[in-house]
Amino acid sequence: MGGVTTTTSSRTRLSPDERRTQLLDLGVRLLATTSLEELSIDVLAEEAGISRGLLYHYFGTKLGFFEAVVQHAADDLYRQTAPPAEGEPLERLMGSITGYVDYVVANQPGYRSLVRAASGGNDTLRRIYDDTFRALADRFFAVDTGTIDLPDTPAVRLVLHAWQAMTEALVLRWCDDPAGLTRDDLLRVIVDSLLPLLAALP
Amino acid sequence: MGGVTTTTSSRTRLSPDERRTQLLDLGVRLLATTSLEELSIDVLAEEAGISRGLLYHYFGTKLGFFEAVVQHAADDLYRQTAPPAEGEPLERLMGSITGYVDYVVANQPGYRSLVRAASGGNDTLRRIYDDTFRALADRFFAVDTGTIDLPDTPAVRLVLHAWQAMTEALVLRWCDDPAGLTRDDLLRVIVDSLLPLLAALP
Incomplete structure (x- = not known):
């Protein structure tokens, strides 16, 4: 992978924005096989075939890069979790959840390290993590992407937050040990659990 | 609190085991208002009215103390989450969950810091955390404490793990902002969500 990227980038003249995006793409690809703790400026510079100095030029600091x-x-x-534009509400939710499960499966080291960092007290990564899951919850209420007809109340938001935490725990544990469940079984448990949870609200 | 403890411990001759237990009780009480990050040997020694050296004598290292x-x-x-000995399965589950919610509410700083440490990569605290929640799950299958008649299969264990994660996320977020839910509403959401989750298993 590094070789291909190096060849491409050394032969193509890119704008600073394009080069920055290319480096971010590379960083994200590395997170599919590498944890955040293992991912360093050195590793990225080597994979991209550029100097550390140039990387710092683009990202300022190590934290800025992360x-x-x-x-x-x-x-x-x-x-990747965008629900399909058409279909019944629960089918569209299933589409979105399928995107989530496949994303986590394909990016386990990076995803796990983000969860560790966000839960472990890294405020910057916590903010990105929280903002992302809030944006995923927002989709339930958006007119064009709404997967289920829900009132946007604090109690519904609270339950959605807990359901997201359950889904994450379920998928990560399932990656370690499928416990006899197929991917379809897993998706079914996740999707089927949402409405009963909401139904228990007063 | 510190004053009372100091007076008691300085006037009473305790065995080493009793003294150690007393210091642990004090440490746990401090976790009701203090995070693990803030809890130091210094703080405990001061509260207990003994020297740091004596504390190291009992616990070896700082990590040993934690x-x-x-x-x-x-x-x-x-x-505190032991289900009542009598009652219908779901009533007994409700008793156990009530104990959990009240424990978290009463010990928020300590509980949150344990979650942070366990999720953030502290292997020792992760082990204690995992062992505790596995023991709580064991109760579902024990003859004398079983709250619900469940087969002890890997798939049921997986779902119980996810339900515990959901419960924790729900309670911690509710402590920050109750979202209009009373303690009884919260308990109802937690208890009512378990059977539908299990029912979605193939």
Whole structure:
């Protein structure tokens, strides 16, 4: 992967924005096999075939680089969980959840390290994590992407937050040990659990 | 609190085990208002009215002290979530969950810091955390404490794990902002969500 990128980038003249985006794409791709703790400026510079100095030029600091890569990965997650434009509400929810499960499966080291960092007290990564899951919850209420007809109340938001936490725990544990459940079984448990949870609200 | 403890402990001759337990009790009490990050040997020594050297004598290292206090707190959580001996399965589950919610509410700083440490990559605290929640799940299958008649399969364990994660997220967020839900409403959402989750299993 690094070789291909190096060849391409050294032969193509890119604008600074294009080059920055290319480096972020590379950082996100590395998160599919590497945790945030293992991902360093050195690794990225080597993979991209450029100097550390140039990387610092684009991202300022090590934290700036982490932040930009994680935000880029979060944007990918958001795109890959977009519900299909058509279909019954629960079918559209199933489409969105399928995107989430497949994203986590394909990006386990990076996703797990984000959860660790966000839960472990890194405020910047916590903010990106919280903003992302709030944006995913927003979709339930948006006119064009709404998957289920829900009133946007604090109590519904609270339950959606808990359901997201449950989904994350379920998918990460299932990646470690499927416990006899197929991907379809897993998707069914996640989707079927939402309405009963909401129904228990007063 | 510190004053009372100091007076008691300086006037009473305790065995080493009793003194150690007394110090652990004090550490756990401090976790009701203090995070693990803020809880130091210095703070405990001052509250207990003894020297740091004596504390190291009992706990070896700083990590040994943290580990012992967190294990002691986890044992408390386990005791306080014991289901009542009598009653219908869902009533007994409600009793156990009520114990959990009240424990978290009463020990927020300590509980949150344990979650942070366990999620953030502290292996020792992660082990205590995982062991505790596995023991809480074990109760569902024990003959004398079983709250619901469940087969002990990997798939049921997986769902119980996710339900515990959901419950924790729900309670911690509710502590920050009740979203119009009373404690009884919250308990109802938690208890009512379990059977539909399990019902979605193939």
